[in-house]
Amino acid sequence: MAKLSHIIVIFMVFVSSIVGAYDVLLGAYYRLAGNNLPPPWEVVQLCKKYNIRRVRLYEPNLTVLESFRGMGIDVSFGVPNNLIENMATNHTAVEEWFINYVAPFIGDFTINYIVVGDKVIPGLDGRILQVMQSLQGLLNARNLGQVKLTTLVSITALSAQSPPSSGAFDPTIAANMRGILHFLWEQGSPLMVSLYPHKTYFYSGNMSLGYATFAEENFSIRDGDLSYNNLFDEMMDAFYAAIDKEDVGDVAIAVGETGWPTCGHLNITTTSIAATYNRNFKNHITSGKGTPMKSNIYIQGFIKSIFNENEEPEGESKCYGMFHVDSTPIYSPVF
Numbered sequence: 096m097a098k099l100s101h102i103i104v105i106f107m108v109f110v111s112s113i114v115g116a117y118d119v120l121l122g123a124y125y126r127l128a129g130n131n132l133p134p135p136w137e138v139v140q141l142c143k144k145y146n147i148r149r150v151r152l153y154e155p156n157l158t159v160l161e162s163f164r165g166m167g168i169d170v171s172f173g174v175p176n177n178l179i180e181n182m183a184t185n186h187t188a189v190e191e192w193f194i195n196y197v198a199p200f201i202g203d204f205t206i207n208y209i210v211v212g213d214k215v216i217p218g219l220d221g222r223i224l225q226v227m228q229s230l231q232g233l234l235n236a237r238n239l240g241q242v243k244l245t246t247l248v249s250i251t252a253l254s255a256q257s258p259p260s261s262g263a264f265d266p267t268i269a270a271n272m273r274g275i276l277h278f279l280w281e282q283g284s285p286l287m288v289s290l291y292p293h294k295t296y297f298y299s300g301n302m303s304l305g306y307a308t309f310a311e312e313n314f315s316i317r318d319g320d321l322s323y324n325n326l327f328d329e330m331m332d333a334f335y336a337a338i339d340k341e342d343v344g345d346v347a348i349a350v351g352e353t354g355w356p357t358c359g360h361l362n363i364t365t366t367s368i369a370a371t372y373n374r375n376f377k378n379h380i381t382s383g384k385g386t387p388m389k390s391n392i393y394i395q396g397f398i399k400s401i402f403n404e405n406e407e408p409e410g411e412s413k414c415y416g417m418f419h420v421d422s423t424p425i426y427s428p429v430f
């Protein structure tokens with residue numbers, strides 16, 4: 096019996112890695128920071144039409160979640176930053192949140208991730224683990240082990256990032272990060288990161304556009320024995336190096352948000368470059384090549400964003416959309 100179930104598990108892992116090889120590991124970030132966005136049911140139709148099989152929401156919204164019920168699209172959402180402080184010490188608040196936003200949708204769509212805090216490390220790093228532990232208890236009580244808890248960090252959580260092998264968490268957060276990473280390791284959850292190569296490219300001055308958009312064939316930089324031909328891998332490996340230094344075991348990384356705006360930074364934010372970056376990002380993460388430091392793995396990722404959002408701050412923040420608000424593509428669809 097033990098052997099048979101073992102074989103079944105191996106078989107399922109095998110099947111899911113084949114299925115995962117192409118489109119299922121890629122999702123889109125569905126934000127609501129606009130007053131002219133199409134209604135959620137229309138967004139669901141857009142996702143189905145253009146093969147977006149996973150979405151990530153910043154926070155759960157009941158109207159939106161209702162629209163995804165039974166649609167065969169996986170949904171991830173976050174515990175919003177303004178609730179973390181209370182939820183860390185108030186179990187009633189965690190239960191309420193779970194009953195409002197998780198329990199009603201069990202079985203109606205797959206929840207891939209619940210993101211406990213979005214770029215609040217440093218800041219709320221002492222609170223995240225408490226909320227994760229509370230929520231995990233509620234998930235376990237309903238046998239929902241496949242729903243993974245994580246938190247999203249940006250490059251500002253690192254005190255060093257270049258070369259990638261020097262990657263390390265800021266000393267002020269390292270102890271809290273170690274606790275969080277240990278939890279992620281125990282649960283088999285990835286750490287979620289926010290990665291925007293275009294920002295580094297924009298401020299670097301001397302980098303080739305190809306290096307920032309996975310389009311560089313003949314140039315690489317070396318870091319010890321490893322060689323890099325794209326900026327994304329460098330940034331990923333800086334996080335992997337930081338995780339390895341905390342010595343808690345292997346914790347994977349999922350890309351919670353990446354993308355390339357179509358306006359806001361003069362001639363580097365064009366629709367053509369945005370399309371190239373997003374398409375090459377998809378090909379890169381679904382190739383199974385991994386990164387130089389962690390090779391031969393599929394990487395899960397969410398492209399920001401479905402729409403241009405007119406309530407975002409002025410500048411490139413308004414320009415991440417892959418679709419116009421009338422649901423037509425801004426450039427040839429990536430998914």
Ligand SMILES: *[C@@H]1O[C@H](CO)[C@@H](O)[C@H](O)[C@H]1NC(C)=O
Nearest residue numbers: 127132134135156157158159
């Ligand atoms: C949820 O989303 C709908 C549709 O986008 C929006 O009208 C509504 O204001 C949102 N609700 C909350 C509580 O944010």
Ligand SMILES: *[C@@H]1O[C@H](CO)[C@@H](O)[C@H](O)[C@H]1NC(C)=O
Nearest residue numbers: 181182185186187188189191
């Ligand atoms: C705990 O959270 C609930 C729900 O948010 C709130 O009504 C209650 O006042 C909180 N309790 C304490 C002690 O803060």
Ligand SMILES: *[C@@H]1O[C@H](CO)[C@@H](O)[C@H](O)[C@H]1NC(C)=O
Nearest residue numbers: 299300301302303306314316
């Ligand atoms: C850009 O310049 C910096 C310092 O001026 C140097 O360290 C870096 O290697 C250069 N990058 C490229 C891609 O040439």
Ligand SMILES: *[C@@H]1O[C@H](CO)[C@@H](O)[C@H](O)[C@H]1NC(C)=O
Nearest residue numbers: 303305306310311312313314
């Ligand atoms: C890379 O090198 C090959 C062989 O030298 C050359 O044919 C090709 O045009 C180069 N590609 C770029 C993008 O420079």
Ligand SMILES: *[C@@H]1O[C@H](CO)[C@@H](O)[C@H](O)[C@H]1NC(C)=O
Nearest residue numbers: 303304361362363364365368
């Ligand atoms: C943008 O314009 C600058 C200045 O004219 C030029 O040096 C740079 O190569 C251009 N970048 C792209 C991506 O076209």
